[in-house]
Amino acid sequence: MFVVNFKYKKNIFVIFGVFTVMLRKQDIKILTELLDLKDVKVISHRLHDGIGMILQTESTKSYSTCPRCGIKSHRLHQNHRYIVKDLPFGEKPVFLEINRRQFKCEECKKPFSEKLDFVSKKRTYTKRLAHNIIQEVVENDIHSVADKGIVTTEEIERMLKDASEKLSDSKPDFIKRLGIDEIALVKGKGNYCAVLIDLDTSKLITILNARTQEVVKKTLMGWGTEVLELS
Ligand SMILES: [Zn+2]
Structure with a gap:
């Protein structure tokens, strides 16, 4: 048995x-x-x-x-x-x-x-996670994204910094409606960066380290007359 x-x-x-x-x-x-x-x-x-x-x-x-x-x-x-x-x-x-x-x-x-x-x-974090998080931050803000518990505020700031370096030379070929948004950074109070978005495609064009008029103007001028005239 x-x-x-x-x-x-x-x-x-x-x-x-x-x-x-x-x-x-x-x-x-x-x-x-x-x-x-x-x-x-x-x-x-x-x-x-x-x-x-x-x-x-x-x-x-x-x-x-x-x-x-x-x-x-x-x-x-x-x-x-x-x-x-x-x-x-x-x-x-x-x-x-x-x-x-x-x-x-x-x-x-x-x-x-x-x-x-x-x-x-x-x-x-992976590059695609950083890409999605930045998009979320553009639509919301750092704290609400960090509250979801996937990434920390430090990681988000690192993502923004990397993206601003990577996108520093990028310019749109054509833009109809430009959106300028700002993101308040956690480190250093009163610290902001500006985000330029193509409102028609919701695509992030670039992230600037400051949101002053001067910096934004310099960036737009840098795109050249072709882009600006078309706009
Ligand atoms: Zn070798």
């Missing part, structure tokens, strides 16, 4: 085991598709109560390009795993445990850290 029982249990376990593995593979495929980041696959997932979903990810590429020599290296030097925030899934915050690998260049023999398209170095 004991033997039969044991065999029975063992079979159940085996069937269940195979089923679990298949389910996991399927989950991972779906999660990779849902994550939708180029050259990134999900390798495991876990859900923590009160924290959110943590997806462990890996690059699908087995090489990286040396920033000094421009030569592809396949020589993995070391793994560097850390967690960044990504777009929430429904109401659940999503964290990615990413691996920014270090490779050793076969030409200059120096190690280098790989460039990842979806997250900048030394940042605790």
Whole structure:
């Protein structure tokens, strides 16, 4: 009786085991598709109560390009795993445990850290999260966005600073209605930055470090007469 029982249990376990593995593979495929980041696959997932979903990810590429020599290296030097925030899934915050690998260049023999398209170095969030948060801040304000608990006010200010540096040279080809908004920064009271938006497309054009008339005027003049005359 004991033997039969044991065999029975063992079979159940085996069937269940195979089923679990298949389910996991399927989950991972779906999660990779849902994550939708180029050259990134999900390798495991876990859900923590009160924290959110943590997806462990890996690059699908087995090489990286040396920033000094421009030569592809396949020589993995070391793994560097850390967690960044990504777009929430429904109401659940999503964290990615990413691996920014270090490779050793076969030409200059120096190690280098790989460039990842979806997250900048030394940042605790993905580029697409920063993009969405900035859009939210433009529509609301820093505090109400931070209150949602996804990102902190410090992270938002860092996002704004990065965006203003990145967008500093950007100008619209054509603009019909320009919106000028201001965002009150948390650090340093009375500190504001100005946000220029294309009101017809709701697209962010640029973020200026100050909201004075002078700065705004200088920026608009910098766009040149072509853009301004069309406007
Ligand atoms: Zn090199």
